Amino acid sequence: MIRKSRIKGFSLLAEAYKRQTVQIQQLEEALQRHAQYWRAVGEPIKRRKLDTDYFTARGRLASMIADLFTLDELRAIAFNLGDMWVELGGDGLHAKAMAMIEYFQHRHQIYKLIDELQEHRPGIEWPMI
Numbered sequence: 624m625i626r627k628s629r630i631k632g633f634s635l636l637a638e639a640y641k642r643q644t645v646q647i648q649q650l651e652e653a654l655q656r657h658a659q660y661w662r663a664v665g666e667p668i669k670r671r672k673l674d675t676d677y678f679t680a681r682g683r684l685a686s687m688i689a690d691l692f693t694l695d696e697l698r699a700i701a702f703n704l705g706d707m708w709v710e711l712g713g714d715g716l717h718a719k720a721m722a723m724i725e726y727f728q729h730r731h732q733i734y735k736l737i738d739e740l741q742e743h744r745p746g747i748e749w750p751m752i
Contacts, residue, residue, distance in 0.1 A: 656734050659751055680750040681724060688720035691744055697723070700739050728752065 711722040
């Protein structure tokens with residue numbers, strides 16, 4: 624009996640350790656995304672300045688996507704991120720890029736798009752929105 628309870632205690636401890644490790648990894652990833660965002664936009668100064676930077680960064684991101692990817696590559700990225708290609712409006716490459724940005728911003732998941740873009744073009748510094 625004592626041996627079984629010790630084994631069960633150790634397994635419970637191991638499970639708690641695994642959960643804590645996963646939580647720490649998630650926090651580290653969130654901190655990295657947060658630090659990358661602030662490096663990209665700089666320190667916030669005024670609300671009006673932030674809005675301008677927001678739209679500039681958004682347009683720059685769409686232009687970068689249109690310049691660096693083909694329509695087929697963008698379709699593959701959309702498939703990797705949940706196959707929302709049919710839902711996206713627009714016919715051209717730039718229009719699809721803008722629609723994709725809006726899609727992820729609306730769902731507060733723009734970081735997923737940025738991460739996928741970095742995975743496909745790692746040498747590029749992508750703007751954070």
